[in-house]
Amino acid sequence: MESAQDYWTAHALLEWQVEMGADEAILDAPMNRYELVDEKPAAKVSPLGKAAPPPIPVKEKVDPVEIAKAAAKSAETLESLAGAMRAFEHCELKKGARNFVFGDGAANANVMIIGEAPNRDDDQHGKPFAGPVGELFDKMVGAIGLSRSHPDPASSVYVTTVLPWRPPANRVPEAAELAMMLPFLTRHIELVDPAIIVLMGNSPCQALLGKAGISRLRGQWTTFLGKPVLPLAHPEQLMKNPTAKRDAWADLLDLKARLSNP
Template identity: 55%
Template sequence: MESGIDWHYAKAVLEWQVELGATEAILDAPVNRFDLPRVQPKTPARAAPPAEEPVRVRAEVDAVEVARAAAQGAHDLAALAAAMAAYDHCELKRGARNLVFSDGHPAARVMILGEAPGRDEDRVGRPFVGRAGQLLDRMLGAIGLDRGEKERDRAVYITNVLPWRPPQNRDPEAGEIAMMLPFVQRHVELVDPEVVILMGNISCQAGLGRRGILKLRGKWAEAYGRPALPMTHPAYLLRQPQAKREAWSDLLSLKARLG
């Protein structure tokens, strides 16, 4: 070795120092460790914050405006039925079997506007075919009207505010009525009846903006730009037969209006 100390000698000196109690190696000259520059601990490098992704704002769809545009684009009843079938903003559509569009003569003087399909109507795809519908047919027949009549003066045209059955036959919600109103308005325009019968509370809410059929019934008003007569729904008459007297009075009022 260049220092002149061989390996065996160096080992013997180290063992002697250890035996004397040496615990660390020292240099030839003392070192004042208080004068050593302080080394700052390394701070872990922070990862660069990820670039902010552009916030995607989902455009809110105005279901009523979509319905209005679709309804106004329909130039006949077939096109209106197709527009309603293609309308996807009403959740009732997802639970219904069929779109219940209409029944009767499309040029009738009388247009009956019911509330919403029930179980039988949803199954068949036509309005007023259950027990309430059978009672309605008897009521109309009593004043010489028939949904199957080909002659315009004795015919009727029947539809509903909502074309899809609400679950468990619940009342339609205000938002559901609002989004279907443009279709109802266009339906009335295309049929162009002389009078509209508002059959039940929901029909009055849609056409008059009011409920309370027992107070409204029998009093002529205006809805959709036509003379309108509120009447109690046949389903109510099945539950309250004593109300048939007032319903008969309303039918006579309709007959007198038609001349």
């Protein structure tokens, strides 16, 4: 049995330890804290006493152009390219368009003609150069012996549009829209592999050549993907400005001469 002196001695030592800041008893055996399981931190509590909502996850930014490049590169046929373009979900024009507009004419034609974005008639029929604009287009190419229905590649044309979906109210395509769809258009040209490319209108020139102003660019030959390119007025422009038909006819004759003497 401990004596009173031992008790008071121990009591005095304990008080001294408390005064010195000792507030935790030491275990008889050492503790391996690496084996302890970390407890989940308690949820933050708002000043009103309610648990704070979890943080909103940040969506990873995507680059539509890079996605379009990968999708276009994987297409080995016109059919698979059309499927890749239909599946592309990053162009908002898709949501407002009635139909997907891809191409028309002979896929092995020597001449590939790229027009403006689809208009209302194109959107309704699901093909480029439809309606009254299409009728004038057929007369224009027919005047130099070409047709989108002719089986001979030397006498046929293949037509498409710079975008596969109609912009609302036929507005001019935005630069971002042209940029994200350019990889598909470039692959379209590679798969058709024409001898000559004709760009009808401002938007095709802006997308492929980085230039606009068809009145200034028309009739001036240039190149894209190593192929001869001829900018030419769009039929819709000619319907609004008939005086431009003389220049368009001169450009068509120039195209005919180029085809006769490649």
